[in-house]
Amino acid sequence: MSRAHNFSAGPAALPLETLQEAQQEFLDFAGSGSSVIELSHRGAEYVEVDRQARERLTRILGLGDDFEVLFLQGGASHQFMMVPFNFLGTSQTADYINTGTWSKKAIKEAKLFGRVNVAYSSEELNFSRVPADSELTLTEGAEYVHFTSNNTIFGTQFRKEPETAGVPLVCDASSDFLSRPLDVNRYGIIYAGAQKNAGPAGLTIVIIRKDFLQKGKKDGIPTILNYNTHLGTMFNTPPVFGVYMFNKVLAWIEKNGGLAQMESRNAHKAQLLYNEIDADDFYSGTTEPASRSHMNVTFRLKDEELNKAFLQEAEKRNLKGLKGHRSVGGFRASIYNACETESVEALVAFMKEFRR
Structure with missing residues (x-):
């Protein structure tokens, strides 16, 4: 499985x-x-x-x-x-x-x-x-x-x-x-x-x-x-x-270390994603940096005509649930406690490849 x-x-x-x-x-x-x-x-x-x-x-x-x-x-x-x-x-x-x-x-x-x-x-x-x-x-x-x-x-x-x-x-x-x-x-x-x-x-x-x-x-x-x-x-x-x-x-x-360890783990996962979003203008975050969530990372593509292709290619790589809420569009990666660091790393690798 x-x-x-x-x-x-x-x-x-x-x-x-x-x-x-x-x-x-x-x-x-x-x-x-x-x-x-x-x-x-x-x-x-x-x-x-x-x-x-x-x-x-x-x-x-x-x-x-x-x-x-x-x-x-x-x-x-x-x-x-x-x-x-x-x-x-x-x-x-x-x-x-x-x-x-x-x-x-x-x-x-x-x-x-x-x-x-x-x-x-x-x-x-x-x-x-x-x-x-x-x-x-x-x-x-x-x-x-x-x-x-x-x-x-x-x-x-x-x-x-x-x-x-x-x-x-x-x-x-x-x-x-x-x-x-x-x-x-x-x-x-x-x-x-x-x-x-x-x-x-x-x-x-x-x-x-x-x-x-x-x-x-x-x-x-x-x-x-x-x-x-x-x-x-x-x-x-x-x-x-x-x-x-x-x-x-x-x-x-x-x-797994209680809430202090959960906080550290979640901050690390979020930073991996935000670093990729901020690397250039291909992706862009939707919130002010000081208010960014460590649970729900929201972002957009500069060329929104690529949105459908992004989701299709993500699905092929078993990256699920990335479509943004219907009221705002864009993309959302929810990285709650149980989302493994390896999953975030897989998403970041895909984002790099999609940009390339």
């Missing part, structure tokens, strides 16, 4: 050894005689998987006892609504930083529940950069400051958390979750769809600081949309296979 060089933006590449482990266990998990997806989510076998995943995530991120970890469904799009439903009233204000498509969707949902101050927007710049702290126009007494840490479509990323003068951050971390260390104490909520760096599609990881949770609304929220409903229990059937694979990915991250 020939494995592709997978540059898909999501669902994305998973570590090969985690797939192989899942393959070996698929028909008989933990000696149960059943697949993990056939077992009760309240049975001993799955409960242990759930416990391990929570403990590993707590350890990897350094969360301590002051955070709750929830395994939900619905993706980041569900959280766009669920966060303001729980934490934003009609007379309250939240600050939102608009750096792309997903930020805009979060802003749209939040406006249904309370006041939204757009503290910064790069829309007029075609979302080619993220702001410096000095560019943020924050609201005194805001309930929270929401930002999207990495923009999968336009290829920008915050290199560090925005400075908010102590106001809790709420972060859509879907596309750079677990790719680098975080200053976790700056956050009220971190949420992420698993399908970029953490596992298969279907699982949403939500991390909430306990003191922030206490400030949320006490009533008027449908049961399943209230974060408190999900504390310490499985209110409804969790995405069993997603949590199972997430636990394996967490074990792989620990085995």
